[in-house]
Amino acid sequence: MSAASFRALHDRLRRQVPWGASDRRGALNYLTPERIAAAAGEVRLGRTVTLAAPVASSAPDNPEPGTRHMKRLPGEPSDVPGVSFAADQLVMNVHGDVDSHIDALCHVNHDGTLYNGVRPEAVTSQGASELSIEDARNGIVGRGVLLDIPRLRGVRWLEPGDSVTAAELAAAETAQQVRVGPGDVLFVRVGHRRRRGELGPWDVAKTRAGLHPDAMVYLAERQVAALGSDSNSDTAPSVVEGSAFPVHVLAIQALGLHLLDYLQFEDLLPACEAAGRWSFLCVIAPLRLRGGTGSPVNPIAIL
Amino acid sequence: MSAASFRALHDRLRRQVPWGASDRRGALNYLTPERIAAAAGEVRLGRTVTLAAPVASSAPDNPEPGTRHMKRLPGEPSDVPGVSFAADQLVMNVHGDVDSHIDALCHVNHDGTLYNGVRPEAVTSQGASELSIEDARNGIVGRGVLLDIPRLRGVRWLEPGDSVTAAELAAAETAQQVRVGPGDVLFVRVGHRRRRGELGPWDVAKTRAGLHPDAMVYLAERQVAALGSDSNSDTAPSVVEGSAFPVHVLAIQALGLHLLDYLQFEDLLPACEAAGRWSFLCVIAPLRLRGGTGSPVNPIAIL
Amino acid sequence: MSAASFRALHDRLRRQVPWGASDRRGALNYLTPERIAAAAGEVRLGRTVTLAAPVASSAPDNPEPGTRHMKRLPGEPSDVPGVSFAADQLVMNVHGDVDSHIDALCHVNHDGTLYNGVRPEAVTSQGASELSIEDARNGIVGRGVLLDIPRLRGVRWLEPGDSVTAAELAAAETAQQVRVGPGDVLFVRVGHRRRRGELGPWDVAKTRAGLHPDAMVYLAERQVAALGSDSNSDTAPSVVEGSAFPVHVLAIQALGLHLLDYLQFEDLLPACEAAGRWSFLCVIAPLRLRGGTGSPVNPIAIL
């Protein structure tokens, strides 16, 4: 896609955002109480499934791995009467190319603004004074829909560099007999996690499967509330001239869509297959990190 | 309570756990698919509420505060074409006396064992090989019930050092016209957060309101799946001779109850009052920390 | 001191810096090879003394304490044949009000510039591209001189809020029979550590003993290479209208003096007294933190 076409697409998507200049919630506005209440109706089996992967250790796609260190061991003598505790401490980057996380709307600056014209100076060394992940503190709760592209194509996974188009998303809907609608949290599986599990990690910053920018038109039309993938939704190398992360720009900065990166659908997939359904109640609960640019998350699907 | 009485209570509660010697999920076993599916029926308004407080900064109850530092600012030049990112890094203790978190079943060693006879040596410097928070990776999803003790007593909060008895839990049920049952996630509000908000933080390690150990009998009888509080559920100073954390010991080590500490109910309270109901769908999604002794969490109530 | 007087003092001191517009080492330039070689002559007893305090835990002057967590315990089974290691991890702020550290010349922005006209934009989220602590990577080695102000005044320590003037530094020289000269690393003891040890920590951000801004004239005249104190050299509350850290501004930003904050002289003091001398070889070895604004340090005095 040429730089000019991308710019036109970006401007078109940005113009159609209906929430007004002071909005800071973006596509979360599609999650009306009625839709949340309706989404609870997706629960039939009472089965819950994690959509996150365990926090990863060092690998070619994880140059600064999160670490967890013990502060206290329960087998050691304690100075507290009657009990010894196990306790630990966590150090981790919020973003990166392997741990499951959510991007706040302050995450992306394109052409001098964050989402909805907010100035990038709203994010300082002290954090984001606007568009931080705290704006999603009450959770993202709605109907989740999983579209499984490897299933559609009859492959085990999409190879790095490959892109999922809007047409494929529509074809997956038809094949899976599900229709993505307003307020849905859309999950697009490209098979990244399965490939990583079977072939081992690689340098994902250089090459990975993702969505084609034209898929953002589809998301905008369907009025989805958030987008998650087992990749980070952006293909590498980029198919857009002069833009390394066109989906991040279109989704977060233009449409106000929270992105969920590097999720894990290998547990959800058999659960959906067994249930014969591809929709479920979905609950995403970011940590309450004031000023944060996102959060590690463990989205839960409830079938 | 004398040390002997506490020991008798502990042994009685521990003996009645019905899950067998190899169980590692404890009271989460009460969360059957049927109960999870039924809990979804609690959703009527489509309103979601956070039960966590924002990660706190240094205070008398927070000697080692979590920190969040920027890795990249979106207003700075980027070496990525077409975009600049905001990114940050998180350092935080999993436990402590102010940030909302969940305790895994490996958290408590009493009398030489963790829950269900697991040896404390299962937790090493490399983490917990058994009973880690990963055992709750699919989330804790069920009916949540809030019992509001300050409301029952007609006070703004319980003063530090005060304890909630089993009888008071039963009285709160009657007053609130709700009954706690099998698989419920029980939340007991003692007003800790409101007191902290209005009077400022104090040294919570020394004095705080909590539950009386006899309340654990009530929880066991009602077969609750997990217990959360805006305190850490344990009164300080302890009412039990020779045991500084009797509720932690009885709940986690004897009953296999995951505890949720230092939650925040100041948003949930008016929501329940407005709805005229004290039950809701509750989703708790711990981070996937392999070997972890717990996790920071943001439990979501859905009314 | 009025704002106007301070401005005049600042401009006067800044103008007299002789190193030229491209200089990035500031007063370290006074540490010529000749002076370093001569400083080695201070070593007579072969006695070495630390000038740092142990990394501190949480306290009123330490709201974000450094932490050290174990990664491996030597008593645990090892997967390495023939050996088990003890290993740990360190998290700490470089600055703050209790741990001994050195300030790099990028640390202070006054009136829109860092030292020697360097723009503050030279420091981004990626660190300092100029004036970082890496400029002192070969260590600061020279003659150290300790001036002990409580000794001069016949008190155990200076009370918080009190200031050491240039006249007092001169008086201490006379009393101690030592003269501060070009290239010396000057240490000024105000008794902060002793007060902290005996009375316990207090909120040092609000009130502490330090140097009067006029002492910077003395340092400039004597051409000292670096300045250290058991306080942070700046009195609180400030004696200068509109400037909370006048000594930091004059020393670091105007004169290019590396400051060493919150050192510990309680070991050095008796060593000097026993030796009957107040000068010694001093070696300061900052960690090699690329882009860093300073470093934790353990300066060593060799008598």
Add this chain to the structure above:
Amino acid sequence: MSAASFRALHDRLRRQVPWGASDRRGALNYLTPERIAAAAGEVRLGRTVTLAAPVASSAPDNPEPGTRHMKRLPGEPSDVPGVSFAADQLVMNVHGDVDSHIDALCHVNHDGTLYNGVRPEAVTSQGASELSIEDARNGIVGRGVLLDIPRLRGVRWLEPGDSVTAAELAAAETAQQVRVGPGDVLFVRVGHRRRRGELGPWDVAKTRAGLHPDAMVYLAERQVAALGSDSNSDTAPSVVEGSAFPVHVLAIQALGLHLLDYLQFEDLLPACEAAGRWSFLCVIAPLRLRGGTGSPVNPIAIL
């Protein structure tokens, strides 16, 4: 070397340690005041040189890199009158295979004891109660001697897997016209840093140049006070059957020698060549990490 030979060597070296059962300083005892004072006589040029490398970023030999994040940027508005500060925070492992650090005597457990019979249980999750790096808080100051093995062999570096024998150390002494003696801090250059700089990093845990265990006999005879290398002193794969780190075991656990790992001699080498001498005053100043298993360091050579 067979396991039996290694055991015999270990026992022989351990038996000859002359400091008594309560000693905790090991070979630092060789650093008598007389020797420290004499070492100051090595200073002639007044030239100082760092023996550390900059803290490294992610690489095949650095799976958990240290990170440094900004806490405050000096170009941002400040709430402190008259000044804006640059400040940062440091997270780093003390050991590892790339950052220059010192190993404390608690670092190595062999055959159920640390140095001098101290039980490994002296190191708990709270740190080392004995043999921590705090025992070197007054610094390690003495005559440093650099033996350059690539120079002796006429190569640019030793290839990974190669070992320096006692005989080679003696040959290097002869070639360089220097003699290692009691209390010296010995630095053995194998060319690791030069190879890394020219060929790039590799998986050092698997293959690296080091010292042959018989070199420890030489060190014991010469009564050196500490040993540093641009490698970690241990060859990989190990030449000893059943012991992956024989030099660590012999040096730290048997002889009580502090090891300095992954130093950098590329600055020192030309300085020594220019001076026509291979000895210098050396100052090593570990951070004051209570209970610590070592410390990042920046040893300073003063010629």
